[in-house]
Amino acid sequence: MRSIVLLLAVAALAGCTAAENTAEKVAEDAPVVANVLLTPDARDVHSYAIPAEARVTHVALDLTADFDRKVMRGAAELDVQAAEGAEKIVLDTRDLKIAQVTNGEGQPLPYQLGKSDPIHGAPLTVQLNGANKIRIAYESAPGAAALQWLEPSQTAGKKHPYLFSQGQAILNRSWIPTQDSPGIRQTWEARITVPKGLTAVMSGEAQSALGEDAPEAFGGKGGRTFTYEMNKPVAPYLIALAVGDLRFQALGPRTGVWSEPSTLEAAATEFAELEKFVEAAEALYGPYRWGRYDVLVLPPSFPFGGMENPRLTFATPTVIAGDKSLVSLIAHELAHSWSGNLVTNATWNDFWLNEGFTSYFENRIMEAMYGKRRAAMEADLAWTAMQEAVEEVGGPASPDTQLHLNLTADRDPDAGMTQIAYDKGATFLRTIEQAVGRNRFDAYLRGYFDRHAFQPQTSAGFLRDIREHLIKGDQALEQRLQLDRWVYQPGIPENAVHVRSDAFPAMDKAAKAFAETGDIGAVPTDxxxxxxxxxxxxxxxxxxxxxxxxxxxxxxxxxxxxxxxxxxxxxxxxxxxxxxxxxxxxxxxxxxxxxxxxxxxxxxxxxxxxxxxxxxxxxxxxxxxxxxxxxxxxxxxxxxxxxxxxxxxx
Known part of the structure; x- marks a missing residue:
């Protein structure tokens, strides 16, 4: 049995498939930084970086997961693209202990760690002295915000410790010194050394399928080193790591599931149709461009339903219901492979560009997989969630009901991560779809993802694009859609399309009858x-x-x-x-x-x-x-x- 598991793991972690190579042709030579970063609305108030002066283009990590001290320690080597005459680069850090900063030849570079802010951490300013590569030796704090170190008792197997990261929105700076802004996309590679008996998985392509022996690690106790690479530029919050007693089961030629051994069978059963999900998504909006799509089921403490890390979605075990009734979460995280990972919000003010698009796309995948009735029920529930979210953030006049937010530097970007971004964003796109027709809107979205692949985006950029490629000067359509009102004004516009489920009137009637009479027979059992x-x-x-x-x-x-x-x-x-x-x-x-x-x-x-x-x-x-x-x-x-x-x- 073990040999079969190992062979499947090798298959999951091996090099690019033919499909991946084809997808890479679509996106090769994507520019490092889009012109959108130079626009005022792309200024990220939640990062200390000054990308117009100097920006990080590649991150190379060489880290050890020290479970005894609960720190990541080692070094990060950064490739820097600097403007002519630029003297420094400013990085984001949070509670990092910096030991040394050197250039590519190992010569020390002057640096200064600024005053720490409870939301943003501290700026690390490095004098470049002409360097285009810098190396930072450091370690994270035991309480690093992005990392959760679990004792064996907190895992499913109860025998081994576990570590996972959660970088969104601005937490990865607590274990990686880089420019932690979603608009500053970076390629990356990593060598991660872990104790014996544990496996490290990351949101990149594995270069050493089963790891390599590291006999000198941990004071001679030995460990294993796992190597990963992401050769496509991604937002830095998408660099993700998990370490634990992990096993893999293939579900298709490019899909599979990772989890602790005791939960693997249930996870594989729940996500058995994963390959079909990918095919359904591709049929809608074009090729999946990341090679593999695997799912890692984390321990229950994972704070989100899922996290769309490229190639490896992190998922909560709370989605495993035993009947596939909650797999819309997987459809959502898969959809992020286009909206969010491929085309990313340049700042957290435009979080809706990730989540609104993805929620719309999720529902389309669910319709393709399970039919219009199931999709309508989920869309109708989302409509109710949107109405509740409006009240939770202060009512329809609240600026937090806008799609494009105006987050100030003193607000944590998490404050903007409400259901408004998800459900108002999806409703906006659904309203456009109904106005222009599904076929026309699908063609537009497919072109949108192609035009902006591997690039950051802003609300203003999206509106320019849709006006150029879909509205095309049609003033009547422009007036009917109310694009600017949807994006920049609070509340839900009156032209919002509400998908109503034909299954819910019976549930509403049953709820009313039971509330009035207490008759349990009024509640449908099917x-x-x-x-x-x-x-x-x-x-x-x-x-x-x-x-x-x-x-x-x-x-x-x-x-x-x-x-x-x-x-x-x-x-x-x-x-x-x-x-x-x-x-x-x-x-x-x-x-x-x-x-x-x-x-x-x-x-x-x-x-x-x-x-x-x-x-x-x-x-x-x-x-x-x-x-x-x-x-x-x-x-x-x-x-x-x-x-x-x-x-x-x-």
Whole structure:
């Protein structure tokens, strides 16, 4: 069995396939930096970099994963493209311990580490002295924001430690000294040395399929070194790493799944159609240009549903429902291979260019795979989520309901990562599609991805492109679409297209009937996940305990293994102050760290006075050590976490 696994892993990590070589022809010789970076709206206030003066074009990492000290240590060698006469380059760092900076010949270069900012970290200014290559010897801090070091007890196998990174939005500067701005695309390579028994995987092409012995590592205890390369320029937040007891199973000629051994079978079963997903996406918007598309199922503490790292999507285990009902998440991360990875927002003000396009594309993939009825249900749920998001950020007049945001330097870019970017963005594109026709819009989008492949983009750039290649001077169409209003004004324009599911009226009727009568027979038993979520969300937020008990007894919501259903149930039960829900919430919140679920549940608990607040603080004190910094950075403020006063529970 082991030999089969190793052979499959070699297949997954081997060189480019014929399809990849073909895709590379489409994008070869892509310029390092697009002209868009020189426009005012591409100025990134969340990076210290001055790309017009000097920019990083390539990153070469040589790092050791030190699990004892919980640091990444080693060196980063950066290729620099400098303007004529440029004397320095400014890099982004966060809590890095810099040991030395040298040029390509090993000669020391003067450098200065500036004052640290809690959001942006500290600028590292290096005097170039004519160098076009600099080498930085450093190590990360034990609490590096991008990295989560897990004890064996926090993994599925319980025998080996685990490490994973999460770079979006501006966290990779906590383990890689580079220009950490999405518009400054960089190629990269990496040598990662890890302890024996562990495997390192990254969002690049493996150069050493099973690693190489490193007998001198870790004080002579030995380890293994894994080598990766990304020869296409990517946004730096997309450099990703995971280290653990990992196994691989192929699902198709260019697709497969990585996970801990104990979860591999379930993951492979859930994602069995991965190759078909890629084919469906290609049929819509052109060739997949990254070679392989594999999925890594991480431990439950991963803070997002998924992260679109090129070649290797990072995914939460909460998507494994056993019935493929939540695989739209995989469709979403795959779609990022075009919108986000191929064409990337130049700054976090235009996050919607990644997520709005991707959410639209995701729904098209789901329609191609599972039909219009399933896609309509998910689009209708997203419409409701959009309306709720509008209220959560302050109502339709709030500037945070704009697609193009005006994030100031004192706001963490995470503040803009709301459902507005996803669902208002997708609704905008769906509105354009209906106005011009699907075939015409598909042709436009395919051309858009080709024209801007491997380049950053801004809202202004997108609007110029769509006016040139789709509107083409048609003033009536321009007026009907209201492009500028969608992008630059708050709220949801009145021309927004609402896809309505024909399955939901029955769920709405059932919810109303049950709320009025308590008759469990009014609830359809033949429901799919999306219908169940709709039913739960349509129930009044305050139901009598006996009616909640009847629902739970009939359908087992308190112990549901479907994360979306469990979440919808708990939001209802908590708002109704249903005591048995506290035990379920405790178990759920201690079993995963996905921010999408964790933050709203703690908000719901904190909104219920002493009853909920006491439970929230108790549960959070227990669960917090298992959460990634992305999650704690949000939830600390919700529960009023004070590290010093709560030290006993931390």
């Amino acid at each position: 429901r799919v996940t999306q219908e169940t979520v709709r039913f739960l969300n349509q129930l009044p937020r305050e139901l009598p305990a006996e009616r909640l008990a009847a629902l739970d007894e009939a359908f087992g919501f308190n112990k549901s293994g479907n994360s979306e259903v469990r979440f919808a149930w708990l939001m209802l039960a908590i708002s109704s102050r249903y005591p048995p829900a506290l035990e379920s919430a405790d178990a759920f919140l201690n079993s995963m760290g996905r921010r999408k679920f964790v933050a709203p549940l703690f908000e719901a608990l904190m909104a219920e006075g002493e009853w909920g607040q006491a439970a929230a603080k108790r549960i959070y004190a227990e669960a917090r050590p298992g959460y990634h910094s992305v999650t704690t950075g949000t939830v600390d403020g919700i529960v009023g976490w004070d590290a010093e006063s709560s030290a006993g529970g931390a």
